[in-house]
Amino acid sequence: MSTVLDVQDLKVSFHTRNGVVRAVDGVSFKVEKGKTTGIVGESGSGKSVTCYSLLGLVPMPPGRIEGGSAKFGDVDLLKLSEKELQRIRGSRISMIFQDPMTSLNPWLRVGTQVAEPLRLHEGLSKSEAWKRAVEALREVGIPDPEKRIHQYPHEFSGGMRQRVMIAMALITRPELLIADEPTTALDVTIQKQVLDLIRDLQKRLGIAVVFITHDLAVVSEVCDYVNVMYAGRLVEASPVQELFARPRHAYTQALMRSIPALQRKGEPLYTIPGLPPDLANLPSGCAFRPRQTPERQALCLTDRQPPLVEVSPGHWAQDCPGCLIRD
Amino acid sequence: MSFLQIQDATVTFPARRGSEAFTAVKGVSLSIAKGEILGLVGESGCGKSTLSRAIMQLQPLTAGRILLEGGDLSKLDSHQLRMARLNFQMVFQDPYASLNPRRTVFSTLTEAVRARTGKLPKEALWERVAALMQRVGLNPDFALKYPHEFSGGQRQRIAIARALGPDPRLLIADEPVSALDVSIQSQIINLLLNLCRDLGLTMLFISHDLSVVRYIADRVAVMQNGQIVELGETGQVLTAPQHPYTQKLLEAAPALRLAEV
Known part of the structure; x- marks a missing residue:
């Protein structure tokens, strides 16, 4: 190819x-x-x-x-x-x-x-x-x-x-x-x-x-x-089937959870808390940290940008301990 | 007795030079119960918007009647009509286009409140505006922005607050989330659902996005070429569609196939 x-x-x-x-x-x-x-x-x-x-x-x-x-x-x-x-x-x-x-x-x-x-x-x-x-x-x-x-x-x-x-x-x-x-x-x-x-x-x-x-x-x-x-960076990259079957980054998972088609009627729709960050004023470290749940927030990188790692063949995700969900 | 009843409504735009007469709504009959959310689905040009304009009394019917709690709206004189119209409010698709850019949120909302109450002392107005902003999840400190x-x-929230200003009883939401990002969409849908529940509002929810309609509506009406081709409980219409057009719409919706993955 x-x-x-x-x-x-x-x-x-x-x-x-x-x-x-x-x-x-x-x-x-x-x-x-x-x-x-x-x-x-x-x-x-x-x-x-x-x-x-x-x-x-x-x-x-x-x-x-x-x-x-x-x-x-x-x-x-x-x-x-x-x-x-x-x-x-x-x-x-x-x-x-x-x-x-x-x-x-x-x-x-x-x-x-x-x-x-x-x-x-x-x-x-x-x-x-x-x-x-x-x-x-x-x-x-x-x-x-x-x-x-x-x-x-x-x-x-x-x-x-x-x-x-x-x-x-x-x-x-x-x-x-x-x-x-x-x-x-x-x-x-x-x-x-x-x-x-x-x-x-x-x-x-x-x-x-x-x-x-x-x-x-x-x-x-x-x-x-x-x-x-x-927030201006790739958080996950993968072949399409693999991404939908096994989303690894917290942001990708949150996006998928907020699709109304996938939610049961009657339950409140899932929404990602907070707002996308201000790009002129990015938090240092993981950009998704402010929108994470408190217990995961504590795990997120604060001192440096999480690099992309290959979690399975062809499937890359940001290696932030709070956001990357491994098997 | 149903809250809003549309009986055999027809809207024909008369022939003009260069164009033939066009019937946008052909004998539509619908009834909406109090507190119900009715989804109205169809492509552009199928007559959804003309029907909603007719309900708002912005477009006279060629034939048929629209009854609000049994009273015929077309029999009202212009003053009565102005008051009756306050009972219906609309939320539009594009919050960038539907808000006046030269008015503060306060000015936009006070106009909406005053339409119902007439003159109010300043303190009472501020109170009403602050309450409206809180109701839609906006911080009242931003009223002068x-x-x-x-x-x-947030703009769509302002547009919703404006619609709530005159204490309406029916909300017509015309594609209110189509212009928004997925994550914002869910927030606005949650807000609309909460408002209907807390204020006992009745809602006509117009959309071409079946996945949103599936989630929000109690019943669905499918419209094609000015006619309602299918009407029923949301679950039933979307899982076992009877009319070929509904089947075609469902087949075209990518989100629903995703649900099976």
């Missing part, structure tokens, strides 16, 4: 009036060809910043990449100039976003937008690019693409707009697709269609996918490998 |  993207020890921070916010603090992960790697976490855990920083989409300043590397083929994405990144963005690495209502330009016909990557990266003529765009729309299951291509985004439903985004992202046949909460804004039935579509196209084209979400249920459906992020 | 100073979960 070949590795498409290899991120090592990525550190991104934001320099704000309230101090330095360490949004991503030493994150490492790999993405394999034809596989889907999930990044799960709550708002503010750093999952989106991780991916945005790879494509140079973090505004600098206030953002700053403090260290690390991101090997994509034989280049390090973090070392590229804006110009070199422009050649990769939208051609070899594509991205789809949460809200298809705001990420399409309401003033431009759908065809113009879907064909744009071809015009920019492959220098095709308008008529040729539009011909390919019709094919791309057909490929993502938009009925009557010859007619629809001339319409504007407001003439499409939410699910259809997300299909347009996917067509646009895949029209250049990228090696890597980054999907940032692509189904969060959609209804369940549409969500399923879009997830199935991404999976189908991935199989057919053999692309690698990074899937960012806060929804563990979606993760269980689409991902092969899962990275769980908390 | 603005919405942007709160997190998403």
Whole structure:
């Protein structure tokens, strides 16, 4: 299996009036060809910043990449100039976003937008690019693409707009697709269609996918490998089945326990006590300590960050005596 | 007698230039008992929101009636209607969009309280606002802060406090947790359940997330193309769905399959 993207020890921070916010603090992960790697976490855990920083989409300043590397083929994405990144963005690495209502330009016909990557990266003529765009729309299951291509985004439903985004992202046949909460804004039935579509196209084209979400249920459906992020760091990383069968870190377990589908009716829903920590003011040692039960809190590391250890083959978790649950 | 009764409600939006007449709600009949939580499930565009607007008396019915404790709401004059409307309050999906960013929590909540009570002396208002904030789990010391100073979960608490301001009897919650993180979701669901229990509120809980509905609702109504296609006890509808559309919805829900893992 070949590795498409290899991120090592990525550190991104934001320099704000309230101090330095360490949004991503030493994150490492790999993405394999034809596989889907999930990044799960709550708002503010750093999952989106991780991916945005790879494509140079973090505004600098206030953002700053403090260290690390991101090997994509034989280049390090973090070392590229804006110009070199422009050649990769939208051609070899594509991205789809949460809200298809705001990420399409309401003033431009759908065809113009879907064909744009071809015009920019492959220098095709308008008529040729539009011909390919019709094919791309057909490929993502938009009925009557010859007619629809001339319409504007407001003439499409939410699910259809997300299909347009996917067509646009895949029209250049990228090696890597980054999907940032692509189904969060959609209804369940549409969500399923879009997830199935991404999976189908991935199989057919053999692309690698990074899937960012806060929804563990979606993760269980689409991902092969899962990275769980908390307070800018990975707390657990594992193949998906292993993670759901044997979550080892207290935070992952707490997240799973708070899914309403898994709770008996009538009992109060489990909630994780406290709030996610302030990233400008992280506690030293284990970041999850303030939200642990008192008896476990006493065991948590306070003097240093818990390192990731391999608890079973391929399954990594932060080695904090209070948070890591061993057999 | 049921608390709220919807009889054969139909809402048709008349034809305009360039569009044909559209019937968003087609002869819906529902009744909600006092203290009951009714889940309303369906996709975008199925008429859920139009139905809830019709209950709020924000959208006149083309045909049918809505009865609150036996009294026909459409027979009220505009003043009576304004008072009756206070009995229904709504909580919306996006707490970022539904709160006025230029008003403090105090200002937002006093407006809601005054809608029912009229003018109140300052001390009494403060008392009411502090009680509301405590009820939804917010510290009353933050009453003079603005919405942007709160997190998403806290904002939804403010929106819930505002809905409770005029002492409503029916709460319509339109996707109140869909925009929130999992861990915050559970807190808000717990809060809504406690409020219904403690205040004897009746709730119409609109959602497309079946796992949340399964947990919170006593009964579920499944809506498709403006019609209720299935209605029954939550457990029964979700474990033994009769209508093909309910079956399709259940099949699409990823969380429920997770439960079997």
